[in-house]
Amino acid sequence: MSNLTTAKAFFELCETGRGWEACRAHCTPDASFAAQAGALxxxxxxxxxxxxxxxxxxxxxxGRYELHAFAEDAERGEVVAFATFIGTHKAGGPMPPTGRTTRTDYVYAMRMRDGRIAHMTKVWNDGYALQELGWA
Structure with missing residues (x-):
């Protein structure tokens, strides 16, 4: 399986809320994560x-996503996805449902190792999303 195919499979599973059990086959067991976002x-x-x-x-x-771009930089072993997440607060969470919707852009930068994701950085303005949802 190519790096691009692996990353796309992970992205789809992760973004549709399938959780680690579904995603793990596409990642190294010790895959790390980073984001400069307070929510994470x-x-x-x-x-x-x-x-x-x-x-x-x-x-x-x-919750759903609109995928805008998916690309591989084979020389650097990175795959990047750019998307917009759309979701309305309808149940549970940090407060009673607000009924408000966010449309928040984000990027996943996935570092590949031996055909699997070893590290992912999420670039995301969580403050903007939290304000749209009425959580901040």
Whole structure:
């Protein structure tokens, strides 16, 4: 399986809230995670992030993404995805449902090792998304 195919499979599973159990086959067991976003400050592993996405989709129950670009830089062993996440706060979460919707852009930069994702950085303005949802 190519790096691009592996990353696309992971992206689809992660973004549809399938959790780590579904995503793990596409990642190294010790895959790390980083983001400069307060909402994700405690998340250090890709397993934690995949499970976080699974959880957020129980709050933003209509959550979905629009994929804008997916590309591989084979020389550097990186695959990048650019998308917009759309979701409305309809259940649970940090407060009673607000009924508000976010349309928030993000990028996944996935570092590949031996055909699997070894590290992922998420570039995301969480403050903007939290404001749109009425959480900040």
């Amino acid at each position: 400050a405690e998340i250090r592993t890709l397993a934690q992030y995949a499970d976080w996405m699974q959880g957020i989709l129980t709050v933003l129950t209509d």
